[in-house]
Amino acid sequence: MRPEERKDTGREHALIFREVEDRDLILKARRxxxxxxNILVSRWExxxxxxxxxxxxxxxxxxxxxxxxxxxAYRALARLDDPRSFPKWIFRIAHNEAISHFRxxxxxVDEEPPEQSEGRAVAAGAPMLRPDLHxxxxxxxxxxxxxxxxxxVLKVYEGFKFHEIAEIQECPVSTAKSRVxxxxxxxxxxxxxxxxxxxxx
Amino acid sequence: MSExxxxxxxxxxxxxSDAERREVEAYVASSPEAASELERLQVTQQxxxxxxxxxxxxxxxxxxxxxxxxxxGLRWWRAFWESAPRFALGAAALxxxxxxxxxxxxxxxARTSGEWKLAxxxxxxxVAPVQDVGLRADEVRSLVAEVVAESAERQAARxxxxxxxxxxxxxxxxxxxxxxxxxxxxxxxxxxSLDVQDLKYRLASRDSVAMNSGGGR
Numbered sequence: 284m285r286p287e288e289r290k291d292t293g294r295e296h297a298l299i300f301r302e303v304e305d306r307d308l309i310l311k312a313r314r315x316x317x318x319x320x321n322i323l324v325s326r327w328e329x330x331x332x333x334x335x336x337x338x339x340x341x342x343x344x345x346x347x348x349x350x351x352x353x354x355x356a357y358r359a360l361a362r363l364d365d366p367r368s369f370p371k372w373i374f375r376i377a378h379n380e381a382i383s384h385f386r387x388x389x390x391x392v393d394e395e396p397p398e399q400s401e402g403r404a405v406a407a408g409a410p411m412l413r414p415d416l417h418x419x420x421x422x423x424x425x426x427x428x429x430x431x432x433x434x435x436v437l438k439v440y441e442g443f444k445f446h447e448i449a450e451i452q453e454c455p456v457s458t459a460k461s462r463v464x465x466x467x468x469x470x471x472x473x474x475x476x477x478x479x480x481x482x483x484x
Numbered sequence: 485m486s487e488x489x490x491x492x493x494x495x496x497x498x499x500x501s502d503a504e505r506r507e508v509e510a511y512v513a514s515s516p517e518a519a520s521e522l523e524r525l526q527v528t529q530q531x532x533x534x535x536x537x538x539x540x541x542x543x544x545x546x547x548x549x550x551x552x553x554x555x556x557g558l559r560w561w562r563a564f565w566e567s568a569p570r571f572a573l574g575a576a577a578l579x580x581x582x583x584x585x586x587x588x589x590x591x592x593x594a595r596t597s598g599e600w601k602l603a604x605x606x607x608x609x610x611v612a613p614v615q616d617v618g619l620r621a622d623e624v625r626s627l628v629a630e631v632v633a634e635s636a637e638r639q640a641a642r643x644x645x646x647x648x649x650x651x652x653x654x655x656x657x658x659x660x661x662x663x664x665x666x667x668x669x670x671x672x673x674x675x676x677s678l679d680v681q682d683l684k685y686r687l688a689s690r691d692s693v694a695m696n697s698g699g700g701r
Contacts (some may be wrong), residue, residue, distance in 0.1 A: 321545045332540040342541055350544050357546065417535045438497055439532050445499060464493055467528065475527040 301326075306366040313360045320360075324353050330441065331377050337424060337436045338381050348380040355380075371447045374437065378451050385429070423473040431466035438463045488518050496525040 305326065311319035331352055336345040356376050363372055424432050430452065437443045437451060449459040489507045494500050500508065512518045 317546055324544050324546070328540055328544045329537060333537045336538060342538075346541055349540065353544055354546070416531060420532055420535050439529060440537075442498070463497065464491075467493060467497070467525075470532065471524055471528040474531040475524040477524075 302367060305369055309360065309363065309366040309369060312357065313363075320357055327373060328353070331373060334374065334436055334441060335377055335381060337440070338429065338433055339384065340425065344384065348377065348384060352377040352380050370441075371443060371450055374441065374443070375451045375453075378433070381433075419474060420470075423470050426473075427466050427469060431462045431469070434459055434462035435466035435470065439467070488512075488515070492518065492522050492525055495522070496529055 305323060308319045308323040312323060328349060332345055332349045335348050335352075336342060339345050339348065352373065356373055359376070363369065424435070427435065434448055434452065437448045438445075443451065445460050445463065446456050448463065449456040452459055452462075488511050490500055490504050492508065492512075495505060495508045512522050
């Protein structure tokens with residue numbers, strides 16, 4: 284990532300200083316420092332939660348799986364070879380939680396409806412700016428097949444590179460790229476239709 | 485140059501090197517069609533990222549080691565309480581769990597209580613079997629509510645002590661998070677540590693009143 288070129292979208296990105304601090308926290312947590320782990324969790328919980336929320340479209344499930352993710356991550360910290368890999372590593376764990384969840388629920392993209400009343404989808408505390416846009420984006424994402432949706436979320440919202448998405452989704456890099464491209468094209472067609480088709484607003 | 489040197493999506497999705505980005509920008513400057521497509525892609529990305537991210541409904545935090553290895557009973561127990569918004573609303577489920585949980589699954593609760601004790605440093609109430617006096621659901625509900633309200637005060641005091649102990653070791657951010665976590669768990673633990681001796685007494689009193697008044701079960 285190039286921090287100096289990053290547009291300010293309000294999202295956390297792996298700036299260099301944060302990587303260093305995370306590394307310290309990870310090393311401490313590995314030695315059993317629960318307080319350090321809680322600080323680490325506090326830095327990542329919102330991202331992991333929102334990622335799972337976009338996949339699961341259910342807040343309770345997203346929170347449950349987030350908790351499971353961080354619990355499993357704590358137990359598996361000893362197996363994390365390079366602390367710099369923490370971002371994709373934690374998302375890989377979250378990804379696996381989502382997959383297990385889908386398998387248990389026998390969820391398919393045709394059966395599971397998106398959360399009812401997208402107008403209420405923003406949590407208390409986050410002002411509902413441009414609710415129509417939120418609904419449009421959420422609906423467009425929901426129409427994607429789950430693998431494409433996940434790939435697009437990992438790319439656009441979490442800023443992972445194609446090769447990192449491939450690791451998280453455990454697929455070839457070409458597959459990850461293809462999923463991102465197809466998903467992003469579909470979103471483009473919904474959110475930025477060609478001008479000749481009329482005003483988008 | 486008749487074709488863009490790189491995929492415009494790679495440009496927008498930040499997969500290009502600086503040199504590659506400059507090549508794309510040069511091409512786009514000379515091609516209205518490419519400029520239009522690039523704008524569509526950028527608008528798409530901006531629309532997506534304009535949507536605010538949500539705060540998780542609860543913060544996630546962990547306490548000491550034994551709680552990292554929750555038993556199935558504890559895990560279920562915690563999951564249940566975290567999902568029931570208020571015990572008043574979950575009264576029907578509460579009844580099934582309280583009575584089923586305390587009387588039918590006493591070993592689970594004892595083990596659970598042990599782990600809560602390790603986690604929160606307090607001594608949970610002793611659990612003992614209680615005779616089934618056949619109360620109506622609403623009677624039991626109000627009895628439980630009474631007991632829980634009293635138990636909650638005791639439990640809150642215990643947690644204040646735990647927090648005070650932790651305060652000296654944690655920084656401000658951690659305190660807030662622990663407090664929030666404990667606050668959530670306090671609600672659960674108030675219900676977990678029902679003083680069943682109290683409940684037994686009330687049930688017995690109730691029973692004798694009912695008998696004396698000649699009915700009313």
